Structures are given as structure tokens and as C-alpha cells.
Amino acid sequence: MRTTPLFTLSAVALCLSSTAFAESAEFRQHSAHQHGLVEWVIAxxxxxxxxxxxxxGSDVVGxxxxxxxxxxxxxxxSALIALADANALFAVNSGAKCxxxxxxxxxxxxxSKGDDHDEHGHDDHADHDEHGHEDHVDHDDHGHEDHKGHDGHEDHKDHDDHDDHGHDDHKGHDHHDHDDHEGEGGHGEFNVQYTFHCDNPENLTSVTTGWFKAFPQTEQIKVQSLTDSGVTATDMTASSNTFTF
Known part of the structure; x- marks a missing residue:
């Protein structure tokens, strides 16, 4: 079987100079990864x-x-099996014989890298706690002996300030770690490429999709296409699941 190089959205964008596709390319930049919205590019x-x-990912697997x-x-x-059934998701009109x-x-x-970071962070945090408490106990013993021998109230006050400072630093450390965890989350998504061979490409007229049945969390599919018939930009929904070239 002849291998056809798979294309990318950016490569197709370079081939299209129409206003319709330029607008759709701009749309993709501003609304990338919008839940409920799937994008198709056809060439x-x-x-x-x-x-x-x-x-x-939320549209495909939840x-x-x-x-x-x-x-x-x-x-x-199950989603990977459904995505492999290209003819169910992308049914070209029979006259094109694709x-x-x-x-x-x-x-x-x-x-997520955040999982490893979380585990690492807590281990370090535990060591920090243990080290802190041991140092604190030694510091307490030393402080009380000094206090007993010298009756130095100011030294004892400094020790309290040291406690407050240590706990504040520790609190800040906790907050920083959790903020880092929240910031490391990503947006999982699916990218699928199909290559069809059509015996009668001049007869390409329409595509009907079963996507909304397979993945009901999708609300809309934005389609951009470039064929011998011209450039098309349209939307599909569950109640309107066929588009024409």
C-alpha cells in the first residue's frame, strides 16, 4: 500500500488563502481546546x-x-476503538467510492508531572517537618537552660519570634507547593488523521458523520475543507450531521 504523508492543520492553512479559511484559522487560535467543540480540516x-x-478529551472520554x-x-x-472506525465517523457519499x-x-x-511533583513535594515537606521539629526541640532545651540560668526574658521573647517566623515560612511553603500543583495541570485532547483514496473524487459531494452518536458530549463540529469544488467552512450539530463540499 502506498503511504501518503499525513498533513497537519498548519500545512493545510498554508495552502489556503481564502477569507473563509483565514477566519477559521484565527478562530482556532483564539478558541483552542473549547469543551463541546471539535474541529475538522479536510483537504x-x-x-x-x-x-x-x-x-x-472531555468530549471523547469525559x-x-x-x-x-x-x-x-x-x-x-472504547474511545480508541470508536475513533478507529473512520467510516462510521466520516461517511463520504457513495458516488465518490472512497x-x-x-x-x-x-x-x-x-x-501529569504534577503527580510526581506532589509525591516529591510531600516527602520533602515531611523531611522539613522532621528536621524542623528536631532542631526546634534542641533549640527549646537550649533556650530553657539559658532562661533558667540567666532569667533572660528578652532571649525567650526572641525564641517566640523565631517560632512565629518559622511557622509563617512553613505556611508559605505549603501555599507555594499547592499553587504549583494547580498550575501544572494540562488539557488532554485527541488528534486523529484519516487518509481516504477516492476512485471518483470528482463525485465528492457530502459527508455524514456519526460523531455525535459516538461522542454525545460534543455540541458542535467546525469544518473547513478544500477540494476541487472549492473552499467550505461550515458547522455541524447532532441535528445537522451532514455537510456538503
Whole structure:
């Protein structure tokens, strides 16, 4: 089987100079990863019909992180099976006689670095606590002996100030760690590429999708296409799941 290089959204964008696609490219920059919104880019290259799909993880599996339990693992596996059924998700009108040649399915639901950081942070924090308490006990003993021998109230007051300062620093350390954890979260998504070979590309007229049935959390699909018929930019919904070239 001949291997057709898979295209990217940016590569197709370079091929299109129409106002319609320029506006859609700008839209993608400003609304990247919007829950409920999936984006398709379609390009005809001779007998080949190339499709690229970008979808938020929440639309496809209901979460955007690595699976944390058996239920989520099952959901991910089921989604990958559904995405592999290109003809169900992207049904070209029969007159074009298109058949799937290649598919490439990727996702970014990888384990978060924040998990490792969290574990590391707590270990360091525990060591910090233990070290702090040991030093504090020694400091207390020393302080009380000095206090007993010299009856120095000012020294004891300084010791209290040291306690307050230590706890404040410790509190700030906690807050900083948790802020870092929250900032490290990412947005998992799916990127799918299909390559179809069409015996009669001149007969390309429409595509009907089963995406909304497979992934009901999607509310809208934005489609941009470039074929011999011209440039098309349209939207699909569950109640309007067919578009024409």
C-alpha cells in the first residue's frame, strides 16, 4: 500500500488563502481546546481525501488526564476503538467510492508531572517537618537552660519570634507547593488523521458523520475543507450531521 504523508492543520492553512479559511484559522487560535467543540480540516489531493480531527478529551472520554481507575481505562479503550472506525465517523457519499487507506490516532492523556511533583513535594515537606521539629526541640532545651540560668526574658521573647517566623515560612511553603500543583495541570485532547483514496473524487459531494452518536458530549463540529469544488467552512450539530463540499 502506498503511504501518503499525513498533513497537519498548519500545512493545510498554508495552502489556503481564502477569507473563509483565514477566519477559521484565527478562530482556532483564539478558541483552542473549547469543551463541546471539535474541529475538522479536510483537504483533497488528487484521489486522496485527507482529514484531521482535533477534539478535547472531555468530549471523547469525559476527562482530560491519564485514566485513574478501571472505568476510565475502559472509557479510553472504547474511545480508541470508536475513533478507529473512520467510516462510521466520516461517511463520504457513495458516488465518490472512497475507502480508508490510513489512520493515525493520538491523544495527550498522559500522566501529569504534577503527580510526581506532589509525591516529591510531600516527602520533602515531611523531611522539613522532621528536621524542623528536631532542631526546634534542641533549640527549646537550649533556650530553657539559658532562661533558667540567666532569667533572660528578652532571649525567650526572641525564641517566640523565631517560632512565629518559622511557622509563617512553613505556611508559605505549603501555599507555594499547592499553587504549583494547580498550575501544572494540562488539557488532554485527541488528534486523529484519516487518509481516504477516492476512485471518483470528482463525485465528492457530502459527508455524514456519526460523531455525535459516538461522542454525545460534543455540541458542535467546525469544518473547513478544500477540494476541487472549492473552499467550505461550515458547522455541524447532532441535528445537522451532514455537510456538503
Amino acid at each position: 483533497q489531493d488528487g484521489n486522496d481525501l485527507l482529514v484531521e480531527i482535533a477534539a478535547p 476527562f482530560e488526564h491519564a485514566p485513574k481507575n478501571d472505568e476510565q481505562t475502559t472509557a479510553l479503550n 475507502s480508508l487507506e490510513e489512520k493515525d490516532i493520538n491523544h495527550t492523556l498522559a500522566a
